[in-house]
Amino acid sequence: MSVVATRLVPAIALLGLLAACSGGLFGKERNLPCPTANVVSGAERITQYRPGPGRDITDVAYEAEIVPVAGSCEYVDDDKAVEVLLKVEIRGTRGPGAEGRTGDFAFFSAVTDGEQDILARQRFSSPVEFPAGRSRAGVSEEIRFRIPLKPDQFADAFEILVGFELTREQLEENRNRLSR
Template sequence: MSSKLRALLIGLSLAGVASAAILPDLASAQNRDRDRDQSEDDASKRAKKEEEWEQKDLRLAKRRADGPCPYVKVLYEAARYHEFADNKEASSDATWTGQINGVASDCAYKGDEPIEIAMIIGFSLGKGPKAPADTNTYRYWVAVTDRDKAVLAKEYFDLPVRFNGQQTVDVATRVENIVIPRASSTVAGSNFEVLVGFDVTPQMVDFNRQGKRFRFAKVKPQ
């Protein structure tokens, strides 16, 4: 079954006697311009984010499922990734961090055919003060479980990231052609769950279970 999981699967200035009277209006106009520019920038970012997450971007979105889709979620204890130099749990010793922000998914099946699932996973990834390079490859997984939570299949994926001198980057990646065979047409998608998470160490699992959050220390540009 594991082999059936495949990855295919972001001024103006015036001078003269009238200046004193005009300056307040200029400041107001400049503020309006800045607000407008900021609003346009925010709108552009929102549009980009909506485009990344829009369901129509999923290959299966126009196909119909005969029943409910499997429940797709991020596993809490594997939702965040924190790596520290020399295992020192401090912001000044952070190398790489990551968080899975959410998953948008779609499914399709009919009759007794297998369930096909496609998804888009959103990541926020960070480079800490002790990061040894400007690039890192994060590893995450997608697992299919049944109603009893038994793992039916699990596949690992690599997510290479270049920070380009930035401290954080947001990435949206697709995973497609997740195929879940069914014994008969009476077995609906609600009998299965699809879980997503980082490939984490036991120490990271404990960090996440405790509900800890990480914030970068301020670092002077080199």
């Protein structure tokens, strides 16, 4: 199975989960299910520190979070595939350890099947620019997927996962934060 993901230019942010999709068949509306979309628990936040061994609040360069993802889908090619548009919003904070005005946040999207097998995974990099005098900023990214479907298969057989690309140290820090 070949799943294709492409990235679009940044767009307005939407909140919520992936909505149900609809399409027309002989002029009639039909509601067909979309894949579910979720932010991976433990990979929804990232803290980047300035270079060096320090790891206290004064060493934080940037922090960011992925807010719940939203999107839509459309069945195409006589229901042999589904095209999904996923909107990912990243909100960032510039910390006292930041040396520049742009934080760069790597994140991934993955398509899984009902067995949680990863069918496709892609890495993206999203720069967040912090205007002078502002410590908070955000960006929205749009990602398109095309998922082939077997006969009588619906898109809700798939899940789309999103999260930050984390180092072991960052993942451990997030897990510790969640357990508090």
